[in-house]
Amino acid sequence: MIDLDMVSEVRKHSAAMEENGRPTDEMLEYMYDEGLFKLFxxxxxxxxxxPxxxxxxxxxxxxxxxxxxxxLVQLGSGAGFFxxxxxxIAVEEFFTARNFFIAGSDRPLGTARKTDAGxxxxxxxxxxxxxxxxxxxTATCRIVSDDEDDGALYAFAFTPEQVTIEEDWNAFGMKATGSHTIHVTEAIVPAYRRFDVAAPHFYYDHPAYHYPFLPFASANIAATVIGVARHFYEAARRQIESKLSTDKEVDEMRHRHTLDILNANETSFMQARQSYYDAVRTSWQTHMDGEVLDDEILDAVSDHSKMVAHAAVSGAQQLYRHLGxxxxMEDNPLNRIYRDLLTASQHGLLIDAEGRIEEISTI
Structure with missing residues (x-):
């Protein structure tokens, strides 16, 4: 779906996308044409x-x-889970559009007051x-009501006309994702646009929709981190080899030492990548065989998602100190890739909040 020629084409747009804080029109059209927001x-x-x-x-x-x-590709497609x-009614109204893309938040930072209109x-x-x-x-709200739903959490879907975007995404990486704050004020939302991801109804049925949501989301985000990390190691290797061929002989030992650091960390990262895909494939095959996805299988997906992100970031950070x-410089492509890597890996689902990963990795 995305071949090497297209990879090169996307990279031609990277600087413009970062500067504008969103994909170029050409890249958006490509994503729509290829259905990259509709994989699920x-x-x-x-x-x-x-699959x-x-x-x-x-x-x-x-x-x-x-x-x-x-x-954007993984987030847009991941929203297909909804x-x-x-x-x-809502799915057929919005999901069939060529420009289908859901932006939103699962943070319970809104209130929803029941009325006769919704x-x-x-x-x-x-x-x-x-x-x-x-x-x-889409966004999560707490119900304000006089009945048994009072205080309950639900997600709601809003049209663009009901949303105000505050362009405050000032992160140092992933600038073209446009991950801004959204505001909704006294919007009237019909009841059919209320939903609960934790209690799906399976109006549209497929094995992907029965796969537990949190490991599913963790794996999606980890795949993005893996891709950025591969690009980082590739670009770093190209830079080091260029210096080896052009710099004075007195610097050769330093550059070769840097190359050794890259090789060691890239090897560890690629091993973690393989373990991550092994865990995902095991869980998916078990799921497709109709067997129960027990905690051990699901924990392996989440744990290996965190481990590969840790391997990617720790290796890149060690290498960073030796790249000169x-x-x-912010306009250096390698700098942009590094910033994207650190930003993407900051997602809460990839953070080892309980100290499990270091313990597991030493077993």
Whole structure:
């Protein structure tokens, strides 16, 4: 779906995308044409319903081309999961559009007051990746009501006309994702646009929709980090080898030492990548065989997603110190890739909050 020629084409747009904070029109048209936001949608909705391991490889390749490009591809497709939870009325209204893309947040930062017309919703949610290209927004709200739903959490879908975008995404990496804050003020939302990801209805059924959501999301994001890390090591190797061929002989030992550091860390990263894909494929095959995905299998997916992200970042950080002054210039492509890597890997689902990963990796 994304071949090497297209990888090169995407990279030609990287600087412009970073400067403008969003994909170029040419890249957006390509993503729409190739259905890159619809990998987890059924054919009835214009999607390709791609098996999880294959979709992850597409996410990796997209991020290998460009970090922001890859992030939007995996996030846009990942939102296809909502087709199993939203009312078919809403799904057919929004998901079939050629420019389908959902931006939003799962943070419970809004309130939804019940009325005869549905709900009146207000709230603000940060980090809504793809806000500038979305044709639908989703966000989590707490119900304000006099009945048994009072205080319950639900997600709601909003049209672009109901959302104000505050362009405040000032992160030092992944700039073209446009992960801005969105605001909704006293918006009237019909009841059919309320949904609960934790209790899906499976209006559109497929094995991907029965795969547990948190390992699914962790694996998606990890694939993006893997792609950016591969690009980083590739670009760093090219820079080191260029210096080896052009710098004075007195610097050769330093450059060869840097190359040794790259080789060691890239090897560790690629081993972690293989373990990550092994864990995903095992879980997916078990799932497709109709067997129960027990905690051990699901924990392996989440743990290896964190481990490969850790290997990618720790290796890149060690290498960074040896790449010279070129590395610190923001307009240097290697600098941009490094910033994208650190930004993408900061997602909470890839953080080892319990100290499990170091313990597991030493067993």
């Amino acid at each position: 949608l059924p054919k009835a909705l214009g999607g390709s319903m791609t 999880l391991p294959e979709a992850l490889q597409t996410f990796e390749t997209a991020a290998y081309a460009d970090g922001s490009f890859g992030w 087709a199993a939870t939203l009312s078919p 709900y009146i919703i207000s709230g603000s949610w940060p980090y809504a990746s793809g806000a500038l290209i979305a044709n639908l927004f 002054m070129d590395m610190i």
